[in-house]
Amino acid sequence: MTMELQQSLEYAAPEARSHVRPFAAPDDVRSEPKFVRIGIIALATAFLSVFVVLPLVVVFAQALSKGVSAYFAALSDPEALSAIRLTLLVAAISVSLNLVFGVIAAWAIAKFEFSGKTALVTLIDLPFSVSPVISGLVFVLLFGAQGYWGPWLQSHNIHVLFALPGIALATSFVTFPFVARALIPLMQEQGTQEEEAAISLGASGLQTFFRVTLPNIKWGVLYGVLLCNARAMGEFGAVSVVSGHVRGETNTMPLLVEILYNEYQFVSSFAIASLLAMLALITLIAKTMLERHIDEEELPHDD
């Protein structure tokens, strides 16, 4: 269930956020009859309650069903702690990697003209269009014992699959588009004039990037990082394929939730799920706040 919640956070590009017009005044000709409006609002509320609020409530209810002490006992179980630690570590690695790659890719795409740009933009979206399970399998094919580099890695005693590197790689791959896609439309809209101004005033490339480009996109970067982090912590499919489910070693939180659930340890399972649910809620709130700032960054430069 928490996985569904995580999925519901699935990335929404800033440009896809519609520019909502304020509601029409009651006497406006575009306004619908009152009963239609009430009906539609009631329908939307009912739908949201059943599909979003109810599952969320169930998660917390189940987690706390045997009392608060059982809840915290479940969370302080060594296996749970190990999963939390691994999840945080993997998220930290993949968010940092994608931050660097995402900013560089967005910079290249938005500020420079080169051939093959369209192909690059399409490639960046690839992880979104491929099923996470397939993404995981790709890494098995590359790094597995029968894979391309498997024998070489084995002979050098390097463990990628069923270990931290594999999980981090799979997570980074799946979450790659978030930062880049948050920044490309923003940077494209801002154009290159400020950079040109900086260059003509004698700034070097690095000075231009750190003093002009980066401050202009800081909220967009945070937005991308936030969504990237949420997805990295919640990723199930790709990680499930490459992790090997070694208890206390290569289980991330989402994997542990499933394992515990299948073993009928509902309190432990939902306790960890509740952490992921809280992450989702915090992400949602932060996302809403960031979107306001990004709108400021998007404000046209002149009238």
Added chain:
Amino acid sequence: MTIEVKNLVKKFGAFAALDGVDLKIGNGELLALLGPSGSGKTTLLRIIAGLDWPDLGEVSFDGENALVRGAGERQVGFVFQHYALFRHMTVFENVAFGLRVQPRSIRKDDASIRARVKELLDLVQLDWLAGRYPSQLSGGQRQRIALARALAIAPRILLLDEPFGALDAKVRKELRQWLRSLHQEINVTSIFVTHDQEEALEVANRVVVMDKGRIEQIGTPGDVYDNPATAFVHGFIGESIVLPVNVSDGRVRLGDKALKIAAEGASSGASKLFVRRHDMQVGPAGSGSLDGSVRQVRSFGPIQRAVVALCGGEIIEIDAPRDRELQAGEIVGLEPRRYRIFAA
């Protein structure tokens, strides 16, 4: 600082933005690059600034090849059409930017930077805006801050891309005057791009008229207005009446009617007669080479603008002084006082 441009060619795909441009600019000039959009004027400006590179040709500053230097090394102040102020910096920091990014070896200390910025903000008369952000300024204020920022690096050349393009008519007029007096004060070789002929004629010492990547004419404002070198220049600068005429044996014919004007060396064949609206002398019927009936008259200020249908069917607009009020329906005689004939 003198600038010399030789045989500049710049292509964007199949489109030639610059198609062999030669230009010499003297020290301390205030030069206008005038032309319609797509004439290559902005491309020329960007190449001089080092923001674009030509496919062919040379650019030199004081006889020294400028193309080997990057934009940051040319000491060129560039004012962008939409100002390109750094939106996350205050006005003060915007102006200080060029001083703060200098290499450590030549960078001034903070106090001197502050003093210099203050001086520049005083120069553009906006020192009271130092703490504001660009989004809190009006268009005219942004324009002047952009200029102060460009001047901060003590540029040897000042380049302005459509400096008044995004402003309303009144602010535009004020800023024109201000730019001219500022140029007199700082006397830096300056080039500005405009598509507005009035602006070019009013502000610049010399005007370069461009079309389709080529220079059509270079001259003083008086020159390009009074002695347009080509049909394009005549049509682009000032409002012109254009009539299709035929030149043969030194005589000019409109349809089958011979005009009294001399061909003035125009070669034989189909040609175009260009007359400024106010250079068409209006008199009683039969007094000139052409007769026409007045369709409509509007009077404003010192002139009356009349729409006149010639007997050949051509409809023209003329500006006449108001010493004799014209009436709609009246037949008048017309005679070009000053005119030019260009091959069609």
